[in-house]
Amino acid sequence: MRGFVLVARNNRGMSTPVPIELQAPDLSRWASGNTGTAYVWRFDSGRAGPQVMVQALTHGNEICGAIALDWLLGCQAQWQPVRGSLTLAFGNVAAFARWDPAHPDRSRYVDEDFNRVWADETLFGPRDSVELRRARELRPFVDAAELLLDMHSMGEACRPLMVCGADGRGGEKGAALSRQLQVPGVLLIDTGHPAGLRMIDRGPFADPDDARTAVLIECGQHWERAAADVARDTLLRFLGHGGVLAEGFVATHLKQLGRSPPAQQQLLRVTDAVVARSLDFRFVREFRGLEVIARAGELIATDGAHEFRAPYDNTVLVMPGTTNLKVGMTTVRLGRFEN
Ligand SMILES: [Zn+2]
Known part of the structure; x- marks a missing residue:
């Protein structure tokens, strides 16, 4: 673990220390993939079952997600999918290659946000960027996923x-899935992003009448x-929910982690x-x-x-941030919390 502390801007534009407690894994051993696409691994049980992608x-x-996938791939001797198939992908590897713990925000993306390019108009359009090239490589895997x-992290x-997804566009089925997972404590249904389509809002994932479901976990602060x-x-x-991995493997490792699901999900x-509206935007406090802001009209x-x-x-304030x-x-x- 890196023990040092760096200084980053907090959301009032002041300096607040953010410790980097996680160490980025060396992913070079996964670069070849086994699918013809770099950093994409697919394991097929040869049996019926869901096409699952992470x-x-x-x-x-x-x-944090890269650490989890690095771990799962690293213990591949201990598991095989028991039904359906499992695809494990590292997304914006070009951005990750720039990871520098002294400047951790610089590796978020190279040219543009990789999670705003998933509309067909964008993917099949004329524009080019590092992120679009990678999204075009990954699209067939995303489109095959059920x-x-x-x-992610925050x-x-x-x-x-x-x-869970956008209101009326897949959010409810994402929330239902999260309830079956019993985690996390907060299930967010939002309105998507005007700047561009997220991967979880793509195609059938956004159709409430289609069983295919995508969710996005925000695991906590990026480096805690x-x-x-x-x-x-x-x-x-x-x-475990998808039934792709054997119950025993899932149960053993959940027990080892020792995290209890929240008493309730909201x-x-x-x-x-x-x-x-301007660069003078300031939150009134951190x-x-x-x-939860108790009273209407509070600043x-x-x-x-x-x-x-x-x-x-x-x-309720949802993911405040004024970085860049x-x-x-x-x-x-x-x-609003609904229950
Ligand atoms: Zn993210």
């Missing part, structure tokens, strides 16, 4: 949450030790997005996410003369 490193600086888990030290445990715990539950539905942020206030009682602040950037989303 992706890590959608964002190159979110290393159950997909995309592993800028702030927020409790783990599952991004617990995020790697959350990633492995969620991965094991997901593969559904959190996004209603609004707060968008920066938020990490999932804070959340200022932006020059403009004030952003809670639209209703018990407004730009005009037009969503700095926080607002929502």
